[in-house]
Amino acid sequence: MDVKTLITVAALLAVAASLTFAEVEAVNMTLFYESLCGYSRRFILDQVYPTWKKLSNKYLGIDFVPCGGTEYYDEGEGHFSFTCVRGRDECHANVMQACVAHLFRDDQEFVVKFVACIMETAHPDRAGPQCAESLGTDFEKIQQCMIGNEGEQLMVTACNRHKSANPPITVVPWMLFNGEHDNHDHRNSLDNLTSVVCGKIKQDKPDVCSHF
Numbered sequence: 001m002d003v004k005t006l007i008t009v010a011a012l013l014a015v016a017a018s019l020t021f022a023e024v025e026a027v028n029m030t031l032f033y034e035s036l037c038g039y040s041r042r043f044i045l046d047q048v049y050p051t052w053k054k055l056s057n058k059y060l061g062i063d064f065v066p067c068g069g070t071e072y073y074d075e076g077e078g079h080f081s082f083t084c085v086r087g088r089d090e091c092h093a094n095v096m097q098a099c100v101a102h103l104f105r106d107d108q109e110f111v112v113k114f115v116a117c118i119m120e121t122a123h124p125d126r127a128g129p130q131c132a133e134s135l136g137t138d139f140e141k142i143q144q145c146m147i148g149n150e151g152e153q154l155m156v157t158a159c160n161r162h163k164s165a166n167p168p169i170t171v172v173p174w175m176l177f178n179g180e181h182d183n184h185d186h187r188n189s190l191d192n193l194t195s196v197v198c199g200k201i202k203q204d205k206p207d208v209c210s211h212f
Helices: 003-023 038-059 088-103 108-119 128-134 140-147 149-163 183-200 207-211
Strands: 027-033 060-066 071-076 079-083 174-177
Touching (some): 027 038, 027 183, 038 060, 038 108, 071 149, 079 149, 088 108, 088 149, 108 128, 128 140, 174 183
Antiparallel strands (some): 027 174, 071 079
16 A cells, blocks of 8 residues: 555544544533422433433533522632522532532533432432442542532532523523523423433434434
């Protein structure tokens, strides 16, 4: 095989590799929610977690933003206090999930399973240690984030994202797909998130999407 042919083959392989990468680009969903909101919990347990299990990280990336109607107050010296819609328990559960989403940002499987685990318990604000243990992780790392300044800063960031969303968030759960909110997608996601995500996968659709 001469040099010209080798260069041509290499170029074709490079193009094929780039096309393969593009074909499996995941749909990114940003989820704004409140930890103790019944609608948020139901959506995560009935739609988000089952859809993620069907599609996996390959097709669906989830950015959890737990804030909702939380208000925060600057107490000075880099510290903040928070008031949540359902009281201190919700604030506790919110910061726990904000810490998990940040600390395990490179392990989406853990984040999704942890959020689903605590949401299916009667008291999500208390379920962190048992859910971390069930997933083979020490809760201490999460706890240190929650009680320190890091957790406060993560909650401020989450709430700033909530407040600056465009269009403005009017209800939770609230979804963005690839950075955009669409009312039609929002309504359909509440009943069949899988079909909405499948509709946004451009190429190399998984078998589960053949039903939609």
